[in-house]
Amino acid sequence: MKRVITYGTFDLLHYGHINLLRRAKQYGDYLIVALSTDEFNWNEKQKKCYFSYEKRKQLLEAIRYVDLVIPEESWDQKSRDVKEYHVDTFVMGDDWEGKFDFLKEQCEVVYLPRTPEISTTQIKKDLNQ
Ligand code: C2G
Numbered sequence: 186m187k188r189v190i191t192y193g194t195f196d197l198l199h200y201g202h203i204n205l206l207r208r209a210k211q212y213g214d215y216l217i218v219a220l221s222t223d224e225f226n227w228n229e230k231q232k233k234c235y236f237s238y239e240k241r242k243q244l245l246e247a248i249r250y251v252d253l254v255i256p257e258e259s260w261d262q263k264s265r266d267v268k269e270y271h272v273d274t275f276v277m278g279d280d281w282e283g284k285f286d287f288l289k290e291q292c293e294v295v296y297l298p299r300t301p302e303i304s305t306t307q308i309k310k311d312l313n314q
Contacts, residue, residue, distance in 0.1 A: 229259075268291065
């Protein structure tokens with residue numbers, strides 16, 4: 186079984202996220218999503234999520250491409266996760282291009298083109314108009 190992992194906040198889940206998850210799953214048979222906790226988002230990304238970790242987890246678990254959701258609590262857990270979950274392929278959107286190349290010693294690293302013209306930030310801006 187080929188195992189894939191990806192990381193993110195996935196707040197205000199949208200089709201850009203789904204496109205990423207669908208393509209990530211094509212690299213294997215089992216897709217793990219490491220979902221940023223509320224604390225990690227606030228402390229490390231200065232992001233205030235609209236939906237709580239539990240709600241965002243519930244949404245992700247309902248997606249056909251997703252097999253397991255685990256918490257992302259720190260920037261430096263990736264290497265440990267790759268080992269612990271026997272990951273073959275690490276996938277991220279290409280806004281992170283090159284940032285996680287250190288994982289190449291442990292697994293395949295793939296950066297996928299982001300879906301244009303959609304982001305949680307843009308959604309929030311549009312709703313405020
Ligand atoms: N994404 C995408 N296209 C978009 C928006 C997002 O492909 N239009 C991808 C991002 O590149 C990322 C994933 O969807 O791979 C999740 O996006 P975010 O929730 O914004 O994730 P981010 O805040 O970048 O967190 O340790 C890594 C971080 O947790 C990544």
